[in-house]
Amino acid sequence: MISEQQKAMRERYRRAEAMLYRNVKSLVFNLETPVRWLPDSTAFWYRSESASGYRFLLVDAETGRQRKAFGHRMVAHALSVALGREVEPRRLPFETFEYVADSARIRFEVGDVRWECGLDGSSLQERRDPGLGKEPGNVSPSGRYEVTRTVGGDLVLVDQVEGRSLILSDDAETAYGYGSSPEGRNSAVTDRMGNRTITPRVLWSPDERHLLSHRLDERRVGTMHLWQGAPPDGSLRPRLHSYRQALPGDAELPLAHLVAFETDTGRRTDLSWSPLESPFLTPIELGNAWWSAGSDTVFFLDWDRDRRSVRLVSADPATGGCVVLVEEENETPIDLNALYYGRPNVWVGTDHQEIIWYSARSGWGHLFLLDGGGDPIRQLTSGDWLVTDLLRVDEETRTAYLMGTGREPSRDPYYHHLYAVSLDGGMPCLLTPEDAEHGEWPPWVDFSPDGRYFVDRFSRIDQPPQTVLRKSSGELVAKVTEADVSPLIAVGWRYPERFSAKASDGETDLYGMIVLPYDFDPTEKYPVVESVYPGPQATRTPRGFTDVVGESTRCLAELGFVVFAVDGSGTPGRSRAFLDASYRWQGRAGGVADHAAVLEQLAETRPYIDLDRVGIYGHSAGAYSTVRAMLEYPDLYRVGVASSGNHDQALTNVTWGERWVGPFPGPGWDTQANRTLARNLQGKLLLVTGDLDDNVNPASTLQLVDALIKANRDFDLLVLPNRNHDYAATWGTWNEDPYFTRRRWDYFVEHLLGEKPPQAYQVGGSD
Numbered sequence: 106m107i108s109e110q111q112k113a114m115r116e117r118y119r120r121a122e123a124m125l126y127r128n129v130k131s132l133v134f135n136l137e138t139p140v141r142w143l144p145d146s147t148a149f150w151y152r153s154e155s156a157s158g159y160r161f162l163l164v165d166a167e168t169g170r171q172r173k174a175f176g177h178r179m180v181a182h183a184l185s186v187a188l189g190r191e192v193e194p195r196r197l198p199f200e201t202f203e204y205v206a207d208s209a210r211i212r213f214e215v216g217d218v219r220w221e222c223g224l225d226g227s228s229l230q231e232r233r234d235p236g237l238g239k240e241p242g243n244v245s246p247s248g249r250y251e252v253t254r255t256v257g258g259d260l261v262l263v264d265q266v267e268g269r270s271l272i273l274s275d276d277a278e279t280a281y282g283y284g285s286s287p288e289g290r291n292s293a294v295t296d297r298m299g300n301r302t303i304t305p306r307v308l309w310s311p312d313e314r315h316l317l318s319h320r321l322d323e324r325r326v327g328t329m330h331l332w333q334g335a336p337p338d339g340s341l342r343p344r345l346h347s348y349r350q351a352l353p354g355d356a357e358l359p360l361a362h363l364v365a366f367e368t369d370t371g372r373r374t375d376l377s378w379s380p381l382e383s384p385f386l387t388p389i390e391l392g393n394a395w396w397s398a399g400s401d402t403v404f405f406l407d408w409d410r411d412r413r414s415v416r417l418v419s420a421d422p423a424t425g426g427c428v429v430l431v432e433e434e435n436e437t438p439i440d441l442n443a444l445y446y447g448r449p450n451v452w453v454g455t456d457h458q459e460i461i462w463y464s465a466r467s468g469w470g471h472l473f474l475l476d477g478g479g480d481p482i483r484q485l486t487s488g489d490w491l492v493t494d495l496l497r498v499d500e501e502t503r504t505a506y507l508m509g510t511g512r513e514p515s516r517d518p519y520y521h522h523l524y525a526v527s528l529d530g531g532m533p534c535l536l537t538p539e540d541a542e543h544g545e546w547p548p549w550v551d552f553s554p555d556g557r558y559f560v561d562r563f564s565r566i567d568q569p570p571q572t573v574l575r576k577s578s579g580e581l582v583a584k585v586t587e588a589d590v591s592p593l594i595a596v597g598w599r600y601p602e603r604f605s606a607k608a609s610d611g612e613t614d615l616y617g618m619i620v621l622p623y624d625f626d627p628t629e630k631y632p633v634v635e636s637v638y639p640g641p642q643a644t645r646t647p648r649g650f651t652d653v654v655g656e657s658t659r660c661l662a663e664l665g666f667v668v669f670a671v672d673g674s675g676t677p678g679r680s681r682a683f684l685d686a687s688y689r690w691q692g693r694a695g696g697v698a699d700h701a702a703v704l705e706q707l708a709e710t711r712p713y714i715d716l717d718r719v720g721i722y723g724h725s726a727g728a729y730s731t732v733r734a735m736l737e738y739p740d741l742y743r744v745g746v747a748s749s750g751n752h753d754q755a756l757t758n759v760t761w762g763e764r765w766v767g768p769f770p771g772p773g774w775d776t777q778a779n780r781t782l783a784r785n786l787q788g789k790l791l792l793v794t795g796d797l798d799d800n801v802n803p804a805s806t807l808q809l810v811d812a813l814i815k816a817n818r819d820f821d822l823l824v825l826p827n828r829n830h831d832y833a834a835t836w837g838t839w840n841e842d843p844y845f846t847r848r849r850w851d852y853f854v855e856h857l858l859g860e861k862p863p864q865a866y867q868v869g870g871s872d
Contacts, residue, residue, distance in 0.1 A: 114854070115863040120623065121663040121850060122868055123596065126655025132593040135586050136651055138572045139551075140164075140560050143204065146553035149560065150174045151572075153586060158195025161202065166558045169574050169583020174202075175211050179226030184215070187229055243284075243305045245313050250368055252316065254305045258282020260318060262368060271371035280323040280349065287359040288323060289350035289384050289758050291800040294331055295829045297346070298797065306389045310400035315422045317365050317394060317403055319387055322380065323349045325357040331797050335826040348799060351384045353755050353762035354769035361387045363394070363405065365422035377425045378418060381407055385760035392448040398455045404430075406449060411768055412438035417451060417460070417479070431462055431479040437685050438764055443470050443493040443510075444677055445642040445764070447547065450495040452505075459528070461485070461495060461505060465681040472507065474528055485526050486533060488512070491678065493521060494547060499556050499577075503528040506536075506556075506577075508549050510678060516540050517603070517616055519648050519678050523550055523561065525577070536579035541565045545649035552577075560585065564650035566618055567600040588650070597623040599662075601653055606706045608674060609698040613683075617646050617671030617703065619711075620658040631667040632718035632857045635704070635742075637734070638727040639695020640676035641687040641765050645727070664850055665858055667714060669707065673699030689773035691754055691766050694730035701738050720744040720857045722849065725801060725830065726751055728793075729779065732809070735790060736782040744857045746849045748793040749830050751801045752809040753778035780812030789856040791821040793845060795828030823848060843868035 107115075122128065130136070134154040142149040150163045161174040177194040184192040192198060202213040205221065210228075212221045222229040242253035242263070251263045258277035263270050274283050284305035296303065308317040326349040333344040351358045360380035366373055381388050388394040394405035403420040417431040430453075433439055441449035441463045450463035450472065459482070460475040470492050472485040485505060486492050490512035498505045504525050511518035513535070520542045524533040537543045537550070541563040544550060551560040557577055564570035569588040575581055590598075601618040608615050622631070636658050638645035647653045647670075658668040672678070673696025675687025687693055708714040721742050723731040728750025735742045754762040754777055755769065766773050775781075794806040803824070813820050825832055825842055832842040851862040 111861065111863065114860055115866065117664050118847075118850065118863050118866045120597070121660040124598065124655065124659045124663055125846075125868075129593055129596075129598065129655050132590075132596065132598075133569075133654055134589040134592075135572075136570065136588050136654060138562060138570070138586055141201070141203075142551065142553050143208065144554060146555040146557060149551075149553070151585065152200065155589070156592070158193065159197075160195065161197075164574065164583075164585060166553060166574070166582070169585070171585075175224040176226055180211075180222060181226075183222055183226035183229040184220070187220075187231065188215075243307045245309045245316075245368075247313060250309075250313060250316075252284070252305045252307050252318075254282070254284055258285060260284055260305060260307075260366075262316075262366070262371065264368075271368075273366050273371055273373065274320075277320075278324070280326075281320065283320050283364075284318045285321045286387065286390060287321065287383055287385060288348040289326070289359065289760075290386055291758065291830070293348040294346045294797055294799040295833075298829075306387055308389055308394060308396060308403075310396045310422070311398060312400040314368055314400060315365055315396075316368060317363065317389070317396070317422070319361040319363050319381075319383075319389060321383065321387065322360045322362065326351050326359055327355055327357070329799075329802055331799060331802070333796060333827065335796075337827055346797065346799075351759040353757070353759050353766070353774075355759060358410075358759065359383045361389075363388070363403070363420070365403065365420075365425075374422055374425045376403070376420045376427055378405075378407070378420065378427045381405070382410055385758050391446070397453065397457065402457065404451075404453055406441070406451070408439070410763065412440075412764055415439050415441070417462070419453075419457070429479075430477070431460060431475060433462075433464060433466075435466070437681075437688050440465070440470075443491055447494065450492065450507075452495060452498050454498075455500060461498065461528075463492065463495065468681050470681070472505065472526070483530055485528065485530075489680070490518075491680070493678075494549060496523075496548065496550070497552055497556060498528075504577075506552070507533075508544070509533070513540070517542075517648065518614075519616060519644065519646075519672075521549055521648075523559070523579075525579075534579065536575065536577075537561050537563065538579075539563050539571075541568060542649035545651050558582065564588075566603060566647055566650060566653045569650050593654070598659070599623060599625075601647075601658075604669075604707070606671070606703040608696065609702040613674065615671055615673060615699060615703055617669055618653075618658075619707070620656070620662045620668040622662045622665055622667070625713075627713050629713060630715040631665070631713050632720065632853075633667045633669065633704070633707075633714050633716075634661055634720040634722065634853060634857065635700065635734075636661075636668060636670045636727075637695070637700065637721055637723040637730045638670075638725075639673070639687070639697075639723075639730040640726065641684065641691075641695065642677065642761075644672045644676050644678055645695075646670045646672050660846075661850070661853065664854055666720075666853065667711075669704075671700060671703050673697070673703075687765060689767045689771070691773065691777040692733065694733040695726075697730065697734050697737055700734065701741055704741065716741070718743065718857050718859075720746075720853050722746040722748075722853075723750075724748045728752070732779045732790065732792075733782075735788050736779065736785040739785055739787040743788040744790075744853060745788065746791045746793065746852050748832070748845070748849075749795065749798055749801050750779075750792070750806055750809070752805045753780065756802055756805045756808070780809050783809065783812035783818060784816040786813060786816070786818040786820065789821070789852070791823060791848070791852045793823045793825065793848075795825045795830065795832055797827060798830045800830035821852075843870075 163174040181194040199213040219232040242251040260273040331346040361383040363376040452461040494508040523536040526533040572585040728747035731747040794803040
């Protein structure tokens with residue numbers, strides 16, 4: 106017989122499962138509203154969702170008035186006849202479309218078939234394209250040219266208009282080919298297993314007369330291995346998967362030699378510059394190379410290996426000649442965006458006479474206007490706030506549009522707002538006034554092609570998204586739509602609670618969120634679990650609503666825990682000093698001391714928090730921080746689940762390791778590995794790794810396991826066969842392995858809540 110307590114716990118598991126993203130995404134309408142502007146900037150369309158389905162609506166930019174983008178019933182009828190099955194007007198079998206024939210017709214794809222018809226569904230034409238659904242070559246913006254790569258690694262240019270092909274290169278070698286992506290990109294084995302072809306990495310000049318690519322040399326790069334012990338085809342013999350990846354301290358790195366080609370003749374020009382170090386991604390993939398508006402110049406950025414020196418270089422694609430325009434040096438690594446992987450905030454004017462350069466030399470990331478030779482003209486932004494992204498520059502009005510954080514008083518300093526600032530000087534002008542997160546991810550806002558309008562989406566973790574249309578001056582044109590979360594609230598979903606607390610220094614404000622159980626009773630005592638990710642390249646706490654829907658924190662809360670997240674020192678989004686707290690001292694793991702201090706403060710103001718029952722979990726760098734917290738604060742953190750952890754930065758891609766810890770060997774390297782503190786483990790720790798993790802090699806977890814065994818410490822280990830870094834249950838998807846999800850729940854329920862988990866509960870099964 107199943108006891109009442111066991112029945113109650115199984116019901117909690119059902120509630121937790123119901124809060125997984127794949128289950129709640131259908132309970133929110135208009136959660137995300139991407140827009141597609143018409144080329145003439147007079148209007149844009151978006152997909153409006155409701156319980157009865159969705160419609161494509163066209164919005165007039167001048168008035169904000171909305172109407173159907175085309176005749177849904179008529180298009181549905183035409184498709185029903187063509188497909189031989191009923192197609193509902195509110196559930197058309199495509200999610201996007203484009204206007205063609207001067208907006209008199211629409212084109213869309215259903216499966217591997219491309220269709221075209223009038224706005225009233227008339228003259229429906231089927232255009233079967235065998236290339237649909239496959240990874241294409243790199244097609245030029247006009248569609249005239251396509252670059253493909255041969256099996257041997259050479260590039261071929263196809264002219265679709267003239268029906269001819271040009272062999273651009275014929276000297277590729279193994280690990281020394283053209284337009285490829287480094288195998289150290291954290292997904293090389295995953296891409297192979299998923300049969301994903303990497304599109305040739307090329308940049309088209311605006312006039313399409315040239316293209317820029319690279320020849321990537323990985324011939325001398327060291328090799329990493331993955332051991333697949335249970336091949337899914339039933340083979341008894343394990344398989345070895347190898348990939349080239351440079352580690353910290355390695356002498357040989359992948360090198361990208363930049364090369365330009367003429368599309369008319371195929372003529373090749375090698376840029377006369379030393380090859381660019383590309384251990385993770387190439388300059389083209391990172392956005393560190395681009396063409397001038399006039400198609401006559403290539404610009405690219407070149408960092409030294411320690412990233413404490415960077416140069417902006419211009420190159421002539423006809424001669425290969427290169428000139429340094431700007432150079433900056435610093436005592437700590439230089440980033441040209443507030444986020445490490447963000448696109449560089451660098452702009453060169455059409456006539457090459459002005460440059461906008463991003464620098465944190467003042468202690469905060471800001472924009473500087475330079476002349477064409479790199480000499481300073483004026484500082485465009487300043488103060489104790491952060492420019493995060495330079496979105497566009499209007500040369501006619503001499504206005505730069507940028508995203509910034511921390512400038513508006515009494516607001517969460519992580520909230521992004523859009524500003525305009527004159528190149529001729531003056532204070533930035535706030536264009537998105539709402540006290541909320543604007544965008545949640547780049548490009549943050551959607552400008553019309555002519556820059557006269559923009560669409561802004563804003564929300565908070567306790568406020569559903571709204572979408573509005575504004576003029577470039579910030580003037581509101583119209584409200585476009587608002588998310589409907591009523592079905593989500595109806596099933597018991599609770600808004601997270603925002604909070605601020607002091608860091609371990611007792612002065613610095615930190616910001617986070619708390620997630621409470623659906624049946625929360627403030628008179629009860631609850632075990633608390635921290636969800637942690639220490640960066641240093643990213644933050645953990647969501648700011649906008651979209652990122653909290655389907656959060657793992659909500660699932661754990663349904664099981665009976667109070668769950669919280671906070672961003673400590675050593676993470677981005679604040680001052681340079683705040684971020685640099687982790688440089689060379691990765692062992693601080695995003696301010697573990699800060700996290701412990703915040704937890705103590707939360708317990709002082711919230712008596713329902715039980716400090717005798719504290720758990721922590723995290724993935725990747727979050728797993729590193731999880732273990733670090735348990736080893737440095739064993740009397741506070743009692744239970745932890747650490748999945749895919751980079752427990753020693755010496756085993757990570759050199760780009761990551763040396764960026765955050767510094768040159769190898771050097772200060773900080775001897776203390777950053779978790780295994781150096783293995784003897785401190787006291788609590789219950791579950792270590793998890795996938796045997797095909799090509800982002801953080803399983804060796805990182807197993808070497809920690811080795812140290813724990815040598816220290817005679819008890820722990821639990823789960824190895825997931827045929828799973829990569831994210832434990833995707835299906836190759837090419839982001840669906841987390843359901844078995845791992847359940848085991849994480851079980852671990853906290855058993856060891857922190859002190860109850861027995863439901864036996865063999867199956868996430869996604871019939872339970």
